[in-house]
Amino acid sequence: MIKFNYKLPVLAIIGLGFAVFTVINSNKPTPISIAVTDPASAPYKSFIAGSGIVEAQSRNIEIGTPLPGIVKTLNVKVGDKVKAGSALFSIDDRDARATLAIKQADLTKARADLSIAKATSDDARTLNNLAEAVTDRRAISSEELLRRHNTVSIARARVESANAFIQQAEANLADTQTTLNRLTVLAPVAGDVLQVNIRPGEYAQAGSANSALLVLGNLDQVHVRVDIDENDAWRFDKNSKAVAFLRGNRSFEVNLELAYVEPYVVPKKSLTGDSNERVDTRVLQALYRFDRKQLPIFVGQQMDVFIEAQDYAVQKGPAS
Amino acid sequence: MNYIAIKMLMGDKGKYIGIIMGLTFASLIMTQQPATFVGLMSRSYSFISDLGLPDIWVMDAKVQFVDDIKPLQDTELYRVRGISGVEWAMPLYKGLIKARLTDGTFQTCNVIGLDDATLIGGPPTMLEGKLEDLRRSDSVIVDIDGATEKLGKPSPIAGEKTIPLKVGDNLELNDRRAIVVGIAKSTRTFQSQPVVYTTYSRAKNYAPKERKLLSFILLKAKPGQDLHELTLRIKQNTGLAAYTQDEFKELTYQYFMHNTGIPINFGISIALGFIVGAAIAGQTFYNFTLDNIRQFGVLKAMGTSNLTLLRMILLQAILVGSIGYGLGVGLTALFGYATRHTILAFKFPWQLLVFSGAGVSIICIFAALISIFKVFRLEPAIVFKG
Numbered sequence: 001m002i003k004f005n006y007k008l009p010v011l012a013i014i015g016l017g018f019a020v021f022t023v024i025n026s027n028k029p030t031p032i033s034i035a036v037t038d039p040a041s042a043p044y045k046s047f048i049a050g051s052g053i054v055e056a057q058s059r060n061i062e063i064g065t066p067l068p069g070i071v072k073t074l075n076v077k078v079g080d081k082v083k084a085g086s087a088l089f090s091i092d093d094r095d096a097r098a099t100l101a102i103k104q105a106d107l108t109k110a111r112a113d114l115s116i117a118k119a120t121s122d123d124a125r126t127l128n129n130l131a132e133a134v135t136d137r138r139a140i141s142s143e144e145l146l147r148r149h150n151t152v153s154i155a156r157a158r159v160e161s162a163n164a165f166i167q168q169a170e171a172n173l174a175d176t177q178t179t180l181n182r183l184t185v186l187a188p189v190a191g192d193v194l195q196v197n198i199r200p201g202e203y204a205q206a207g208s209a210n211s212a213l214l215v216l217g218n219l220d221q222v223h224v225r226v227d228i229d230e231n232d233a234w235r236f237d238k239n240s241k242a243v244a245f246l247r248g249n250r251s252f253e254v255n256l257e258l259a260y261v262e263p264y265v266v267p268k269k270s271l272t273g274d275s276n277e278r279v280d281t282r283v284l285q286a287l288y289r290f291d292r293k294q295l296p297i298f299v300g301q302q303m304d305v306f307i308e309a310q311d312y313a314v315q316k317g318p319a320s
Numbered sequence: 321m322n323y324i325a326i327k328m329l330m331g332d333k334g335k336y337i338g339i340i341m342g343l344t345f346a347s348l349i350m351t352q353q354p355a356t357f358v359g360l361m362s363r364s365y366s367f368i369s370d371l372g373l374p375d376i377w378v379m380d381a382k383v384q385f386v387d388d389i390k391p392l393q394d395t396e397l398y399r400v401r402g403i404s405g406v407e408w409a410m411p412l413y414k415g416l417i418k419a420r421l422t423d424g425t426f427q428t429c430n431v432i433g434l435d436d437a438t439l440i441g442g443p444p445t446m447l448e449g450k451l452e453d454l455r456r457s458d459s460v461i462v463d464i465d466g467a468t469e470k471l472g473k474p475s476p477i478a479g480e481k482t483i484p485l486k487v488g489d490n491l492e493l494n495d496r497r498a499i500v501v502g503i504a505k506s507t508r509t510f511q512s513q514p515v516v517y518t519t520y521s522r523a524k525n526y527a528p529k530e531r532k533l534l535s536f537i538l539l540k541a542k543p544g545q546d547l548h549e550l551t552l553r554i555k556q557n558t559g560l561a562a563y564t565q566d567e568f569k570e571l572t573y574q575y576f577m578h579n580t581g582i583p584i585n586f587g588i589s590i591a592l593g594f595i596v597g598a599a600i601a602g603q604t605f606y607n608f609t610l611d612n613i614r615q616f617g618v619l620k621a622m623g624t625s626n627l628t629l630l631r632m633i634l635l636q637a638i639l640v641g642s643i644g645y646g647l648g649v650g651l652t653a654l655f656g657y658a659t660r661h662t663i664l665a666f667k668f669p670w671q672l673l674v675f676s677g678a679g680v681s682i683i684c685i686f687a688a689l690i691s692i693f694k695v696f697r698l699e700p701a702i703v704f705k706g
Binding site: 008009011012013014015016017018019020021022023026027029030031032033034035036037038039040041042045046047048049050051227228229231232235247248268281283309311 | 337340351369370371372373393395398399401402403404406407408409410435436437438439440441442443444445451452507540542639642643644645646647648649650651652653654656657667668669670672673
């Protein structure tokens, strides 16, 4: 009688069990990594999507200086609200002030010269009057009479000349004063100071530089500049609705109202951080208005914009 | 009668173990080899299956498989986003970038750039740190396999294991600084390169200068939208290729099937396993029947019907088949368990259990058949000969 051998069958059952366990255990689906924040999604059935960048309605005004020089004082700081015509910064004016003193002295001298000329004129006229008062012509030679008469004319001309010198000195003074005024740069419009790139003691260059001395913009009303791919431009309709979402939190949503469309289609730049950016494609730029109070937004921030548009399926050709 | 059959089978221990070993071996090869093959093939599209959130992948029309990157223009993203039925569409950068390690060696990494705001496309599991940490400057997340192996620092003691890359360590990607802020677990890819996750805009900075850099557009359909219809609409309106997750997996898988020798190599070894297993088991079983031919003869002489004999042989075949099969798949599972943390590819879907079961059954039927013919043609008189 042979003993029934259970070892191998039991081992086989364990093996099969382990295999089934492995099959069940190792084929669980990979966990899905969820989005950190939910992406924005269009509320329309068919639409154009674009990325928008927030800018001030006035665009960003890069303030320049009419005269170059060392910056003496800076009257504003970043974030300040400025009125139109208020001083932003002033350039070193010692040179101009020295010139102004000279010109003022010139004017004083010219005025003094006028007094001398007037006094001389008075003297000449008095002498002439005396001579003319003599009734007996024999008491005075006609030569003397003529000389006194001419002296009066010369003195009068000298007074006029002195007056002209005063005018010239005054004009010179006004010129220097204008130069002095131009050394203080004023705000062209009311707005907010967005950027300050100069500090007292730095040299401010006249003409266009790589970075603006000061950037000014009116933030009361902001625009969002939307890039629309030229391939999609035919679907764009000025009268259609548009909505923008804040990046990073799609619960911030705002309705847009078209301000204007830039008629010129510009090359879009792929921002790679490279020194020479490469042109990617051309884009139509539409500018939209929105109520700034609805969003915690900053100028220069990007937004996801959706514009309602006709469907691709409607391959509508031009009206013929 | 069944008892006699089992006693007959187990009586000769050597033969019994011989048959079972043959079948175990056959079943092991027919399970383990396909498991390695399936594991290897699933690695070809593991990047796609790791990314579970998007429904559809949009790419250049000429892309052949997941690692075949043909970048798009950035504005294509907005064109795709503008197609009706799209809930959202996000950019994804995927590319190979050389990383310079602290000891000066270079390692090619698979750099994945995720959308800056939503970070869609991140690794399935984070082991250390959070995905949001990618918002920090110069930050990257490295996968655990890359961090411990290829991107690790060499140990100061020669011959020791490398020191794994940790949170806070830095790398150099294309001459730019990158700080590790997290360690993730992702499924190994076919090339097994370290995976480095970062944001899309940062990945563009790391990437070599090219005019186009957008590798894929990941897309989620609006609820209730038919995915296939949407892929057709995208193809029609943008001229790009759009695949659902399964279609893209299939595309990648088919590329590897048609353009590499992997399926043929594995097919040959599976066939060899089958043939060798069949030969050993069949021959041993036949030998065993021959050895017991006297007993069968006695039974036949005693008047046992052919049907009963058939049942006996089938019982023996089924018994050794089941034991061999159980041991074989058990050993395969053990192999998978032992190599679960190594670089070896191994995937054990239920279909493989059926596959090797069918293989072992065919071998057993074949072995039983030749024995049955022998027994059927047996003359009971043989017992009295010799």
